[in-house]
Structures are given as structure tokens and as C-alpha cells.
Amino acid sequence: MTLTFTQKLENAWNRTNSQLMVGLDPDPARFPPDIQWRADAVYAFCRAIVDATAEYVCGFKPQIAYFAAHRAEDQLEALCRYIRQTYPHLVLVLDAKRGDIGATAQQYAREAFERYQADAVTVNPYMGFDSIQPYLEFPEKGTIILCRTSNPGGSDLQFLKTADGIPLYLHVAQMVANKWNTGGQCGLVVGATYPDEIAQVRARVGEMPLLIPGIGAQGGDIDATVRAGRNHRGQGMMINSSRAILYASTGEDWREAAAQAARATRDAINAVLPA
Amino acid sequence: MTLTFTQKLENAWNRTNSQLMVGLDPDPARFPPDIQWRADAVYAFCRAIVDATAEYVCGFKPQIAYFAAHRAEDQLEALCRYIRQTYPHLVLVLDAKRGDIGATAQQYAREAFERYQADAVTVNPYMGFDSIQPYLEFPEKGTIILCRTSNPGGSDLQFLKTADGIPLYLHVAQMVANKWNTGGQCGLVVGATYPDEIAQVRARVGEMPLLIPGIGAQGGDIDATVRAGRNHRGQGMMINSSRAILYASTGEDWREAAAQAARATRDAINAVLPA
Numbered sequence: 001m002t003l004t005f006t007q008k009l010e011n012a013w014n015r016t017n018s019q020l021m022v023g024l025d026p027d028p029a030r031f032p033p034d035i036q037w038r039a040d041a042v043y044a045f046c047r048a049i050v051d052a053t054a055e056y057v058c059g060f061k062p063q064i065a066y067f068a069a070h071r072a073e074d075q076l077e078a079l080c081r082y083i084r085q086t087y088p089h090l091v092l093v094l095d096a097k098r099g100d101i102g103a104t105a106q107q108y109a110r111e112a113f114e115r116y117q118a119d120a121v122t123v124n125p126y127m128g129f130d131s132i133q134p135y136l137e138f139p140e141k142g143t144i145i146l147c148r149t150s151n152p153g154g155s156d157l158q159f160l161k162t163a164d165g166i167p168l169y170l171h172v173a174q175m176v177a178n179k180w181n182t183g184g185q186c187g188l189v190v191g192a193t194y195p196d197e198i199a200q201v202r203a204r205v206g207e208m209p210l211l212i213p214g215i216g217a218q219g220g221d222i223d224a225t226v227r228a229g230r231n232h233r234g235q236g237m238m239i240n241s242s243r244a245i246l247y248a249s250t251g252e253d254w255r256e257a258a259a260q261a262a263r264a265t266r267d268a269i270n271a272v273l274p275a
Numbered sequence: 276m277t278l279t280f281t282q283k284l285e286n287a288w289n290r291t292n293s294q295l296m297v298g299l300d301p302d303p304a305r306f307p308p309d310i311q312w313r314a315d316a317v318y319a320f321c322r323a324i325v326d327a328t329a330e331y332v333c334g335f336k337p338q339i340a341y342f343a344a345h346r347a348e349d350q351l352e353a354l355c356r357y358i359r360q361t362y363p364h365l366v367l368v369l370d371a372k373r374g375d376i377g378a379t380a381q382q383y384a385r386e387a388f389e390r391y392q393a394d395a396v397t398v399n400p401y402m403g404f405d406s407i408q409p410y411l412e413f414p415e416k417g418t419i420i421l422c423r424t425s426n427p428g429g430s431d432l433q434f435l436k437t438a439d440g441i442p443l444y445l446h447v448a449q450m451v452a453n454k455w456n457t458g459g460q461c462g463l464v465v466g467a468t469y470p471d472e473i474a475q476v477r478a479r480v481g482e483m484p485l486l487i488p489g490i491g492a493q494g495g496d497i498d499a500t501v502r503a504g505r506n507h508r509g510q511g512m513m514i515n516s517s518r519a520i521l522y523a524s525t526g527e528d529w530r531e532a533a534a535q536a537a538r539a540t541r542d543a544i545n546a547v548l549p550a
Contacts, residue, residue, distance in 0.1 A: 025379070065375060065382035071390060073348055099399050100340060100372050101426040104300070107340035115346060124374050126401045126421060128428025146401060151376040153403025160446065161438035168443070171435065 005120050005142030006184055009091050009209055012058040013235045016090070019226075020266045022053050023095065023213070023242030024062040024079070028070060030247050032254045042067065043075035047082055049246055052255045053262035059091030059119075061211075061240055080116045091119045093211065093238070097146060099124030105134040113138050120144050122189060122211070125172050129180060136185055142209070143186055147172050147201060150191025150214030170200055177205040187211055190229070192220025192239070198228035207231045209238060216244025216265070226272040234273045241265055280395050280417030281459055284366050284484055287333040288510045291365070294501075295541045297328050298370065298488070298517030299337040299354070303345060305522050307529045317342065318350035322357055324521055327530040328537035334366030334394075336486075336515055355391045366394045368486065368513065372421060374399030380409040388413050395419050397464060397486070400447050404455060411460055417484070418461055422447050422476060425466025425489030445475060452480040462486055465504070467495025467514070473503035482506045484513065491519030491540070501547040509548045516540055 003011065013019060026042045035045050050060060060083055067076040083092050094116050098108040112121035112135070120142030123132060135143040148158055148169040158169040166174075169190075176186050190201050192214035201210065210229050214220040222239075229237045245265070249257030278286065288294060301317045310320050325335060335358055342351040358367050369391050373383040387396035387410070395417030398407060410418040423433055423444040433444040441449075444465075451461050463480065465473050467489035476485065485504050489495040497514075504512045520540070524532030 063375075063379055063382075065373070065379045065386065068348075069382035069385040069390065071348070073343075073346070097375050097399075098340070098372070099374070099401075099421075100338075101424065104338055104340045107338075107344035110344040111340065115344065124372075124399050124401050126374075126399050126432055127424050127426060128431030128433070130426050130428035132428075146374075149376065149402050151402060151405050153405035153407075156403030156450065157401055157443070157447070158403070160443070162443075163436035163438070168432070168435070168437075172432070175431065 002140045004140050004185070005091070006209065008119060009058065009142070009238070010235070012089055012091050016058050017270065018056055018058050018266045019235065019237045019239050019269055020057045020262060021059050021061050021093070021211070021238040021240045022049065022057050022245050022262060023240045024049065024060055025066050025242045025246065027066060030250070032250060032252070034252065040075055042070060042072045043078050046079050048255055049258050050083055050087070052259040053245060054087050054090065056259070056262040056266045057090065059093060059238060061093040061095050061238075063095040063242070077116060080118065084117060091238075093142075093144065094118035094121045097122050097124050099127050099131055101127065102130045102134055105131050109134045109138060113141050120187065122146065125176070132180060136183055139183065139185070141185065144209075144211050145172070145176050145180070145186060145188055147176070147188040148190045148194060148197050150193045150220065154191065169197070170204065173201045173204050177208060181208065189213065192225040195221065195224035195228040198225060202229055202231065207233075207236055209236055211238045211240060213240040215239060216241035222265070222268045223272050226269055230273065239269055277415045279415050279460070280366070281484065283394060284333065284417070284513070285510070287364055287366050291333050292545065293331055293333045293541045294510065294512045294514050294544055295332045295537060296334045296336050296368065296486070296513040296515045297324065297332050297520050297537060298515045299324065299335055300341050300517045300521065302341060305525070307525060307527070309527065315350055317345060317347045318353050321354050323530055324533050325358055325362070327534040328520060329362050329365065331534070331537040331541045332365065334368060334513060336368040336370050336513075338370040338517070352391060355393065359392060366513075368417070368419065369393035369396045372397050372399050374402050374406055376402065377405045377409055380406050384409045384413060388416050395462065397421065400451070407455060411458055414458060414460070416460065419484070419486050420447070420451050420455070420461060420463055422451070422463040423465045423469060423472050425468045425495065429466065444472070445479065448476045448479050452483060456483065464488065467500040470496065470499035470503040473500060477504055477506065482508075482511055484511055486513045486515060488515040490514060491516035497540070497543045498547050501544055505548065514544055
């Protein structure tokens with residue numbers, strides 16, 4: 001029997017004792033010297049990071065933009081295949097943030113779930129329910145919807161007060177929890193830079209998984225993030241770190257530095273949780 | 276001297292006397308029999324549509340999802356190159372609807388403007404200004420922001436009343452016109468299914484170009500759309516039709532049927548405008 005995304009994620013949390021997710025944002029300008037000469041440098045770098053950090057994470061999140069900008073879709077396919085085959089107990093989230101009308105969303109769902117065979121994909125809610133539905137038609141896959149993002153401009157729209165007196169991002173959280181999540185397949189993206197807002201979202205969405213970017217290079221506070229984001233069982237989070245782990249060292253020790261950064265981040269998350 | 280996107284678009288309107296844009300959404304399941312056996316069927320089909328309709332349009336809009344789902348990025352590159360070289364006076368809009376934090380948006384901007392060398396790209400406003408800025412750093416390129424979309428779920432968020440009493444999509448229109456468009460590089464996506472709302476947007480954005488999908492297969496009314504969307508000079512629109520032109524006939528006459536559908540749509544648009 002195939003596990004659903006939520007079941008697979010819960011298994012990963014239990015088995016790895018980690019709610020850390022490593023984001024794979026490969027930037028060739030920052031690759032270490034012993035990798036950057038390779039024709040498949042993007043794949044080789046990411047695979048090395050995956051192997052160095054797999055012990056400390058509940059999953060990986062490749063950011064497709066970094067592959068697309070470098071004409072490296074074939075390397076992303078190979079990387080996803082490698083993660084699935086080598087670490088089948090970890091979740092694979094494709095960070096794509098797609099959003100388009102139904103017929104086009106069907107194509108993007110095929111891209112994420114058939115071509116790259118991700119367990120879940122990130123999507124944008126601006127175009128409404130029928131732009132999300134084609135992803136939900138894959139019953140064993142997860143659909144993680146942007147709610148409150150960790151970047152400075154995130155407030156431009158997301159913090160606008162709607163007529164019912166709550167900001168747009170909480171309206172999105174409620175809409176997803178109450179209307180879109182009928183199959184239990186949804187998650188939400190909520191940035192770590194605003195722990196109070198993570199708590200507001202958690203209060204409205206029950207046990208729903210939250211993908212929380214913004215710790216590490218983006219400056220989010222781990223302690224406050226975990227207190228705000230955990231569910232009743234002390235789980236419910238994919239706390240993402242990308243650059244702080246990928247580029248922890250520019251020296252020859254980059255693999256070990258990535259492993260250490262991942263372990264330290266996992267431990268900092270777990271230190272806030274009940275043993 | 277390189278023309279800006281807006282200048283190139285105005286030249287295209289003047290030279291072609293057309294505000295029709297043909298959307299390239301290649302669906303292999305709907306390809307005609309004389310094309311579908313080819314290894315490069317996606318490219319061959321789109322190129323034939325481009326050649327059949329180029330006389331009647333101001334530009335082309337490939338939808339990247341259809342290429343990505345079929346592992347056909349190389350064919351999209353070849354198609355963009357063919358359009359640029361063969362019809363350099365027409366505009367090339369990459370329909371990607373990307374939206375992500377600044378560092379990632381830089382990668383998506385490179386994808387659109389360096390890899391595919393599009394004249395403009397569609398983007399999603401949900402993540403705010405710093406998710407748009409990396410596109411604006413290409414001064415000769417256009418950035419076309421989702422405002423009001425033509426799909427049924429478009430109302431889920433876009434029609435929410437904000438605290439200042441106007442719906443979210445008008446807030447986006449005002450924000451783009453008053454704050455984001457300082458370099459004159461922005462356009463807006465406004466669906467043809469709601470002509471009254473196109474008029475509301477036009478009233479707030481001056482001469483800004485509007486990309487208007489939703490006529491043809493999606494049912495928008497051409498007459499009402501043109502009356503609502505035209506600017507003071509009777510221009511200002513890229514009225515997009517995709518499926519109604521691409522799949523106008525499933526018989527051997529598919530090229531001629533596409534050409535006829537494009538000509539008829541252009542003529543229907545022009546019939547509403549002053550001669």
C-alpha cells in the first residue's frame with residue numbers, strides 16, 4: 001500500500017527524530033573548487049549535500065528555479081531519483097510555487113508528481129481553488145500552499161486586512177483548513193521570520209504540516225519558531241534551511257561542514273521539544 | 276539601441292494592426308496525426324502554428340507548463356529562438372507565473388530572459404515587491420503581473436474586499452501602477468471573463484499594457500473586452516487566445532483553420548476599435 005504524503009512525513013519525523021528539511025538551492029557560483037569543474041556539478045553538489053545531511057533531516061526540498069536557470073532539469077530528475085532510491089523514508093518536496101488555471105495546473109502537477117516524482121509540491125493560492133485542485137487529484141501526494149512568506153515584501157499583500165478583520169494570510173490559512181483540505185493532503189508555507197504569525201496559523205489549522213523556511217541565512221529564530229509551529233504532538237513542521245547548510249564552508253571540508261550545520265540545527269530544534 | 280518591451284509592443288501593434296496574441300499551449304494528446312509521430316512534435320506543432328498565424332498577431336505566449344510536463348525545455352528554447360529570428364517585430368511573452376523570494380526570483384528571471392530570451396514574463400504578486408524586483412532589473416524586459424484571472428476560482432482571493440473597501444485585485448492594480456511600475460516595465464494580467472473588472476483596472480493604470488486571456492475556449496466576449504480594455508489610443512492590449520486557435524481543426528486543414536481563427540479573432544477585435 002502506498003503511504004499518503006502525511007503518513008510518509010509522520011513516519012519520517014518518528015524515524016529520524018528530525019523536523020529539519022534541507023533546501024537544495026544549487027548556485028554554481030558558490031560551488032567548492034573540487035566540484036565546479038564537473039559537467040554534472042549541480043547534481044554532484046546536491047548529491048554530496050544529501051549524503052552528508054540525510055542522517056539529520058526528515059526530507060529534502062529542491063528549488064526548481066536553480067535547476068531551470070542552469071538548464072539542469074535532467075540533473076534535477078537524477079537527483080530526485082537518487083533521493084527516492086537511497087533514502088526512501090525521507091520526504092521529497094519540490095519547491096516550485098506554481099499557480100495557474102486548471103488545464104495548466106494539470107501540466108504542472110504532472111511535472112512535479114510524474115516527471116520528478118516528488119512527494120509534495122509548493123503552490124501559490126492567488127488563483128484560487130481550481131488552480132489547486134489538479135494537484136489534489138493525486139491522492140497520495142501533498143500540496144503545500146503559500147500562506148505567509150519570510151521575505152520583506154511578503155507583507156505587501158499577505159498582511160492586507162480583509163473585510164472580516166483578519167489579514168489575507170490568515171484568510172488563506174482558514175480557507176485551506178476549512179475548504180481545500182478535505183482530503184488531508186494540504187500543508188502551508190509559513191516563514192520563520194514571524195513566529196507570532198506562525199502561532200496564529202497553527203491555532204487555525206489543527207495538525208496540518210507547516211513548511212517553515214527562513215531560519216539560517218534568512219535570520220529566523222529557531223526557539224521561537226518551534227514553540228509557535230509545533231502541533232499537539234510536538235511535530236507538524238518541516239523547518240527548512242538551505243544556504244546556511246549548503247554553503248556552511250567554502251573550504252575542502254564543505255561536506256563535513258554541511259553535516260555539522262544540519263546536525264546542529266536539528267539539535268537546536270529538538271532542544272525546544274519535549275524529549 | 277535596444278527597444279524596451281513597451282516600445283517593442285507598441286511597434287508591434289502599429290505594424291501588425293493587431294492586438295491578438297496566440298498562446299502556445301501544446302498538448303500532445305490533441306496534435307494532428309501528421310505531426311504526432313515526430314520526436315520534436317511539440318516544437319513542430321508550435322512552429323507550424325506560429326507560421327500560420329504570425330500575420331495576424333502582435334505576439335506569441337508560450338505556456339512553459341506544457342513544455343515542462345513533457346520534458347521539452349529544449350524544444351521551448353528552439354521555439355523561442357525561431358520566433359525571435361523569424362518574426363523579430365513580434366513580442367514573445369513567456370507565461371510562467373513565477374513568484375518566489377528575491378534570490379530565487381533572480382534564477383527565474385534568468386530562466387525567462389537569458390535562457391528563453393523572452394521579451395516579457397508573467398509573474399505572481401502574492402509574495403510582494405522584492406519577489407518582482409529581480410525581473411525589473413532587466414531594463415529592456417517586461418514584467419506582467421497577475422491581477423484578475425479568468426478562471427472560476429479567481430474570485431477566491433482576488434475578489435476579497437480589503438480594509439480600504441476595494442477588492443484585492445484592484446489593490447494589486449493600484450500598487451503596481453503607483454509603486455512597482457517606476458521604470459514603465461510592468462503590465463497586468465486581467466481575464467476577459469469579467470469586462471467590467473477590466474474597465475475598473477484600466478481606469479486605474481493609465482496606458483499600461485494588459486494581457487487579457489480568456490477569450491475563445493474560456494468564453495470571454497470580444498466586444499465587451501475591447502471596449503473595457505483599450506487605452507486612450509485604442510491600444511494597450513494583448514488579447515490572448517490559445518486552444519480556440521491551436522485546435523481549431525483536428526483534420527488535415529489544421530494549419531489553415533488556425534490561420535482563419537486567428538484572422539477572424541483579430542478582425543473581431545479591430546471591428547470594435549476606431550479605424
